[in-house]
Amino acid sequence: MDTLIVAISQAGDFEWLQKAGVALNKNGYVQVDSVTLETSAPGVYAGGDAVGSGPATIVKALGDGKRIARAIRAKFEGRAADGQKESALFVNRAEFQRRRVTRKFAVKAPERAPKDRRDFDEVVNTLSQRIAKEEASRCLDCDLLCSYCVGVCPNLALFTYEHAPICKTLPLGRIKDSRWFALDGETIKITQRYQVAVFADLCNECGNCVTFCPSAGKPYKDKPRIYSRRDEWERESNNAFLLERLADGAAIHSRIAGRTHTLSLNGRIDYSSPELDAVWSVGWELLSITAKPNAPDCERVSLRPVVEMMALLNGLRGSVPFIPLMENS
Numbered sequence: 517m518d519t520l521i522v523a524i525s526q527a528g529d530f531e532w533l534q535k536a537g538v539a540l541n542k543n544g545y546v547q548v549d550s551v552t553l554e555t556s557a558p559g560v561y562a563g564g565d566a567v568g569s570g571p572a573t574i575v576k577a578l579g580d581g582k583r584i585a586r587a588i589r590a591k592f593e594g595r596a597a598d599g600q601k602e603s604a605l606f607v608n609r610a611e612f613q614r615r616r617v618t619r620k621f622a623v624k625a626p627e628r629a630p631k632d633r634r635d636f637d638e639v640v641n642t643l644s645q646r647i648a649k650e651e652a653s654r655c656l657d658c659d660l661l662c663s664y665c666v667g668v669c670p671n672l673a674l675f676t677y678e679h680a681p682i683c684k685t686l687p688l689g690r691i692k693d694s695r696w697f698a699l700d701g702e703t704i705k706i707t708q709r710y711q712v713a714v715f716a717d718l719c720n721e722c723g724n725c726v727t728f729c730p731s732a733g734k735p736y737k738d739k740p741r742i743y744s745r746r747d748e749w750e751r752e753s754n755n756a757f758l759l760e761r762l763a764d765g766a767a768i769h770s771r772i773a774g775r776t777h778t779l780s781l782n783g784r785i786d787y788s789s790p791e792l793d794a795v796w797s798v799g800w801e802l803l804s805i806t807a808k809p810n811a812p813d814c815e816r817v818s819l820r821p822v823v824e825m826m827a828l829l830n831g832l833r834g835s836v837p838f839i840p841l842m843e844n845s
């Protein structure tokens with residue numbers, strides 16, 4: 517870097533940035549590309565508290581710094597940035613499993629002998645560069661691939677699936693008098709390559725996965741719950757999915773917040789929700805979007821379920837080929 521400005525403050529002053537041609541978002545913070553974090557001024561990047569909706573955490577700022585560094589590197593190397601760690605794209609699963617079953621103890625930082633502690637100098641010294649790298653190599657990358665819950669489920673109800681990271685900008689709109697009005701675009705992305713889902717039919721809600729999950733979640737409730745019977749799926753109000761085989765493709769039906777959404781791939785992409793129908797070509801060219809005749813007025817209609825259902829459907833079909841598909845009826 518050329519310049520580092522250390523600052524402690526509660527709010528940023530972005531006026532000078534705006535004067536320099538950097539656009540701000542509707543919250544008054546710097547507007548950035550959601551993947552690269554590049555601002556409207558080419559070559560200028562922003563992250564941390566300066567973007568999105570403002571003050572966040574130090575961890576977010578660190579993460580944004582890393583994403584920016586990767587995006588800049590990708591730009592210099594002439595490839596598209598995908599916002600992920602390079603290793604996220606190519607997890608060598610054999611090497612990964614070997615690392616997981618190999619116990620490596622932490623190296624203790626060197627400390628001064630008690631008899632020498634007669635001043636106010638540091639007692640615990642820093643690691644050498646070599647030891648620090650060795651320490652870092654003990655990371656098990658569970659942010660990329662955890663799946664501990666999968667291994668501890670006694671009923672084999674949980675499973676890991678893999679999908680290609682997906683990032684789409686879809687229309688965001690509103691519905692008035694049963695008509696669709698596009699307001700803006702919304703970028704939706706799912707970058708975590710390895711995901712976990714639940715065969716709801718096999719889960720007896722024993723809670724074992726909750727006990728072992730190193731995060732704060734409830735895997736059997738939080739992860740997408742896949743049903744094989746329509747009647748059971750219909751009884752659910754949230755986070756329930758049903759896969760269906762079509763003549764030349766497949767469909768996924770979901771129950772989200774008490775409402776039913778359907779996405780089908782059959783030579784094109786068809787989406788139907790309680791409010792609207794939308795059609796894209798297989799290359800994601802929007803062909804039509806229309807409000808349902810009886811759709812209630814709605815100020816903000818997001819197409820986020822389209823991307824989420826697409827990632828789930830493609831991921832399950834690609835990596836869990838034995839998944840039961842309901843026959844078209």
Ligand code: SF4
Nearest residue numbers: 669719721722723725
């Ligand atoms: S709660 Fe369900 S998914 Fe979790 S361990 Fe028990 S059976 Fe498996």
Ligand code: SF4
Nearest residue numbers: 662663665729731735
């Ligand atoms: S739900 Fe918990 S145990 Fe399962 S993959 Fe995620 S963090 Fe790991």
